[in-house]
Amino acid sequence: xxxxxxxxxxxxxxxxxxxxxxxxxxxxxxxxxxxxxxxxxxxxxxxxxxxxxxxxxxxxxxxxxxxxxxxxxxxxxxxxxxxxxxxxxxxxxxxxxxxxxxxxxxxxxxxxxxxxxxxxxxxxxxxxxxxxxxxxxxxxxxxxxxxxxxxxxxxxxxxxxxxxxxxxxxxxxxxxxxxxxxxxxxxxxxxxxxxxxxxxxxxxxxxxxxxxxxxxxxxxxxxxxxxxxx
Amino acid sequence: xxxxxxxxxxxxxxxxxxxxxxxxxxxxxxxxxxxxxxxxxxxxxxxxxxxxxxxxxxxxxxxxxxxxxxxxxxxxxxxxxxxxxxxxxxxxxxxxxxxxxxxxxxxxxxxxxxxxxxxxxxxxxxxxxxxxxxxxxxxxxxxxxxxxxxxxxxxxxxxxxxxxxxxxxxxxxxxxxxxxxxxxxxxxxxxxxxxxxxxxxxxxxxxxxxxxxxxxxxxxxxxxxxxxxxxxxxxxxxxxxxxxxxxxxxxxxxxxxxxxxxxxxxxxxxxxxxxxxxxxxxxxxxxxxxxxxxxxxxxxxxxxxxxxxxxxxxxxxxxxxxxxxxxxxxxxxxxxxxxxxxxxxxxxxxxxxxxxxxxxxxxxxxxxxxxxxxxxxxxxxxxxxxxxxxxxx
Numbered sequence: 001x002x003x004x005x006x007x008x009x010x011x012x013x014x015x016x017x018x019x020x021x022x023x024x025x026x027x028x029x030x031x032x033x034x035x036x037x038x039x040x041x042x043x044x045x046x047x048x049x050x051x052x053x054x055x056x057x058x059x060x061x062x063x064x065x066x067x068x069x070x071x072x073x074x075x076x077x078x079x080x081x082x083x084x085x086x087x088x089x090x091x092x093x094x095x096x097x098x099x100x101x102x103x104x105x106x107x108x109x110x111x112x113x114x115x116x117x118x119x120x121x122x123x124x125x126x127x128x129x130x131x132x133x134x135x136x137x138x139x140x141x142x143x144x145x146x147x148x149x150x151x152x153x154x155x156x157x158x159x160x161x162x163x164x165x166x167x168x169x170x171x172x173x174x175x176x177x178x179x180x181x182x183x184x185x186x187x188x189x190x191x192x193x194x195x196x197x198x199x200x201x202x203x204x205x206x207x208x209x210x211x212x213x214x215x216x217x218x219x220x221x222x223x224x225x226x227x228x229x230x
Numbered sequence: 231x232x233x234x235x236x237x238x239x240x241x242x243x244x245x246x247x248x249x250x251x252x253x254x255x256x257x258x259x260x261x262x263x264x265x266x267x268x269x270x271x272x273x274x275x276x277x278x279x280x281x282x283x284x285x286x287x288x289x290x291x292x293x294x295x296x297x298x299x300x301x302x303x304x305x306x307x308x309x310x311x312x313x314x315x316x317x318x319x320x321x322x323x324x325x326x327x328x329x330x331x332x333x334x335x336x337x338x339x340x341x342x343x344x345x346x347x348x349x350x351x352x353x354x355x356x357x358x359x360x361x362x363x364x365x366x367x368x369x370x371x372x373x374x375x376x377x378x379x380x381x382x383x384x385x386x387x388x389x390x391x392x393x394x395x396x397x398x399x400x401x402x403x404x405x406x407x408x409x410x411x412x413x414x415x416x417x418x419x420x421x422x423x424x425x426x427x428x429x430x431x432x433x434x435x436x437x438x439x440x441x442x443x444x445x446x447x448x449x450x451x452x453x454x455x456x457x458x459x460x461x462x463x464x465x466x467x468x469x470x471x472x473x474x475x476x477x478x479x480x481x482x483x484x485x486x487x488x489x490x491x492x493x494x495x496x497x498x499x500x501x502x503x504x505x506x507x508x509x510x511x512x513x514x515x516x517x518x519x520x521x522x523x524x525x526x527x528x529x530x531x532x533x534x535x536x537x538x539x540x541x542x543x544x545x546x547x548x549x550x551x552x553x554x555x556x557x558x559x560x561x562x563x564x565x566x567x568x569x570x571x572x573x574x575x576x577x578x579x580x581x582x583x584x585x586x587x588x589x590x591x592x593x594x595x596x597x598x599x600x601x602x603x604x605x606x607x608x609x610x611x612x613x614x615x616x617x618x619x620x621x622x623x
Contacts, residue, residue, distance in 0.1 A: 051575055072580065079577025090572040094244030095237070106233035107578035107586070113233065137244075153576075 001027040001161060001193040002048055007057030009047060018043055020057070023211075027160075030187055030194045032204055035213025041197040045163045048195065049082055050074035061161060079108045083154030085183070087166035089146045091138040091153075098134040101125065101152045111157065124152045128182050144175030151179060155186045162187065164196040168203060180206060234582055238589035248558070249594060255555050256598025257605070259548040263541050264602065265609045270537045272613045274530050280416060281522035283353075285503055286326065286495040288316060288510065288519045297518070298525045300333050301492040303417045304341035308334040311489035312517060314426075318486065325506040326497040332429045332490045337389045337405070340375050343421045344429025344490075350411075352496060355418055359383055360409030363425050366436075366479055367471025369405040374419040376410040383407055386470075387422065389432045403432045404470035427481070430488055431471070436481040495519070559591050 002025040010017040018040040025031050033041045046052040047059060050066040051074075059067050061081065066074055078084075091100045099106075101121045105113035125131045128148040130141075138146055147167065154162060164183065168176040180203055187194045196207070204210050242249045280302050289297040290310035297309045311334075320328040329352055332344035349355075350362065360383030363370055371381055381387065385407045405424065413419060430436050471479060481488075497503040510519035566587065573583045 046575075049575070075574070075577045075579060077577075082577070084575055086572070086575075090568070090575075092569055092572075094241045099237075099240065103573075104576055104578075106237055107573050107576065107582050109579060109582065 001025050001029065001062060002195065003058070003060040004048075005058045005060075007047070007054045007059060009043060009052065009054045011043075016040070016043075018047075020044070025193060025195060027193055028187070028191045029209065030184065030196075030207045031209045031211060032196045032198055032207040033211045033213060034198060034201070034204070039213040041213055042165050045165055045195065045197055048161075049084060049163055050078050075108065076110045079104050080110060080157060081159050081161060083157065083159035083162040085147075085150055085154045085162065085164035085167045087169040089138075089150040089170075091146055091149055093138055096135050096137060097125070097130060097141070097149050098122075100138065100149055101134075101156055103153055104157055117156070121152065121156055124156060125149075128152060142175075144171055144178065147171060147175065147179050148182065151182050151186075155183075155190075158190060159192060160190075161193045161195070164194065166198055166200075167196065168198065168200055176200070176203070231585070234585045234589055237586050238593050241586075241590055242593050248562075252555055252558060252594045253598045253601065255551045256595055257601040259551050260599050260602035261605045262544040262548065264606045266537060266540060266544070268606055268609045269613050269617065270533060272610075273533065273617050276614060276617055277526045277530060278523060281526040284494060284522045285497055286506065286519055287522055288312075288320060288328075288493040288495055288517060289491065291516055291518050294518065294520045294525045295529060297492060298520060298522045301331055301494065302522060304333050304343060304421050305417075309491050311491055313486060314488045314490050315486035316517060317490070317493050320493055320495055320506070323506060323509060325502040325509075326495040329494040329496070330426055330490045331492040331494060332426055334491060335389050335429065335432050337387050337422055338379060339390075340379075341421050342369070342389060342429065342432065343423050344426045344432075345423065346426060349423070349494070352494065353414070353416070353418055355414060356412045357409045358412040360407070362409060363423065364408065365471075366425065366428055366431065366476060367403065367405055368408045368428070369422050369424045370409040370411060371407060372411055372419040372421045372423070373413040375422060376407075381407050381410075383409055402469060403428070406471075426490070428471075430481065431479065433489070435483075435488055436479055555594075562590065563587060 002023070004020050004023040006022070007020045008018070016038070033044065035041055043052065047054055048061070050059075050069065054067060057067070058065055061077070064077060064081075066077060069077060092103065095103065098121060101124065102113055102117065105111045105117055111117075122131065122134065125134055128151065130145055130148055130152075133141060133145065138149070141149065147170070151167070154164075162183065167183065168179055171179060183194065183196075184206060186192065194207075198204070281298070284302055287297060287301050289301070290312040292310045296307060299305045300307075300309050311332075314330060317328045317330045320326055327348065329348045330344075330346055331349075333341055335342040335344075343349075347363065357370065358373065359376075360370070369387060371379070371387075376382065379387075387405045387407055389403045389405065391402055405422075405428065411418065411423075424432075427436060495506060497506055507519050507521075510517055570583055570587065573586075574580075
């Protein structure tokens with residue numbers, strides 16, 4: 001699903017540099033990336049999502065090489081094929097829960113907000129237990145409810161790849177497990193791929209493979225690292 | 231685009247207080263100069279319309295503006311009076327018809343206009359209810375006066391004394407309402423019209439009392455010297471002119487010496503007008519003849535100068551407000567940076583997100599300008615009514 005070859009990325013004058021000779025994530029695989037802050041986990045998610053562009057190398061998502069796409073094409077690709085979940089939820093305060101969930105359909109003309117999409121949004125909200133809160137605004141929700149809204153927004157387009165940046169980082173234990181269940185249920189039911197960045201070692205056992213970013217820097221072939229852990 | 235507008239509207243309505251402040255600012259910035267311009271234009275039209283329909287005004291020397299405002303709009307302090315003989319003098323020139331005006335007294339805050347029957351024809355005033363003036367002591371009411379005081383033909387109206395302490399001067403006269411005028415949308419709607427002689431009765435120049443030669447008035451006779459009867463203080467002086475006592479009303483002295491405040495001179499042609507002006511301007515230092523349009527244009531020049539100052543002030547205030555609005559927009563964009571990043575990360579189109587940010591500004595501007603336009607239209611529609619109410623024109 002995700003194929004990275006001979007990739008290099010750096011942040012200008014800060015000295016940060018990320019090099020990945022080879023990384024492959026299979027379709028329907030659930031991968032978790034761990035490592036200390038500043039090791040490049042979120043940067044890698046941004047590179048896979050096409051938010052950032054590497055200095056060299058290739059990143060392929062399925063059959064598409066996103067590194068050669070234009071900025072607008074990467075945005076169009078991302079909104080149709082990749083679901084993003086953030087640690088801080090990143091809900092828009094001025095939109096209701098429903099409008100937050102369908103936001104991708106309002107910010108890129110590639111997607112069209114049809115009645116079936118609306119029904120799907122309501123169905124998703126029902127599945128995650130926030131159906132009765134669709135008219136509320138985010139500031140009237142609990143942390144767990146907000147992250148459930150964010151997950152609904154991420155999977156509404158039925159993406160084949162979900163990238164989650166510490167999705168449980170701000171949640172209490174009960175909500176942590178519930179949000180994770182929701183994400184993993186979606187991945188399992190749709191045969192999608194999940195790549196998660198986390199600091200929470202309690203949830204690692206729920207993933208097929210764990211990539212330790214510290215090792216990743218010293219070990220060129222991260223595939224073998226992941227395999228070793230398995 | 232609809233989706234972008236939807237999101238913009240959600241943003242604006244969620245931050246309704248901020249939006250209301252910004253919209254109010256834009257509305258005021260836009261409306262102040264345009265609304266003021268409309269009001270000044272309408273004031274100008276109102277002022278000049280009546281002035282243009284009044285060719286010349288003759289009055290005692292003094293403030294031309296006071297003379298014109300008093301004669302046309304029945305406003306301002308009454309000007310220095312002049313003799314009624316001026317009417318005859320104008321008529322004798324053969325250059326203009328002359329309508330005497332005596333605008334000094336009030337009843338219940340409304341000006342009483344003493345004039346001749348010619349005035350109604352000159353202003354094309356028609357009687358809506360009742361009949362025109364016929365005898366002493368009668369009055370007809372302008373339409374707004376009739377409506378506001380709730381008076382109809384057959385009712386009565388008492389003139390007000392000029393001063394509470396004016397015991398020996400103006401007598402309160404109970405006038406009989408005999409008619410009301412049709413709505414003319416001019417100052418005539420706000421006036422009480424009486425015959426010139428009735429105005430003189432109000433002033434005390436004419437009066438009626440018991441016939442001292444009759445036996446029933448014997449108690450009031452102080453002494454009799456030949457044909458001359460001297461009455462004591464108990465003699466009854468009438469405060470209302472009725473069919474029974476109208477014959478007792480009389481004026482002492484020469485009527486040509488009686489006061490009026492102005493004469494509306496209506497020359498048949500421009501040449502007559504010029505000749506009449508020439509005669510008065512050169513012949514008489516005590517009398518002035520003015521063209522109301524000229525006087526009102528001078529007043530308008532002053533108003534326009536004031537307007538320019540107000541507009542200049544509004545522009546300065548507007549510029550300061552606009553700077554604040556721009557600052558608020560810039561701060562708003564900074565506050566929304568994270569939201570913009572989120573939309574970019576999710577895959578929001580650069581154009582759509584840009585339009586969304588711009589639409590907040592455009593939305594506020596459009597709503598503000600539309601509201602200002604609406605207010606300007608309202609001003610255009612009702613400004614004249616308000617101006618007339620304020621100026622009682």
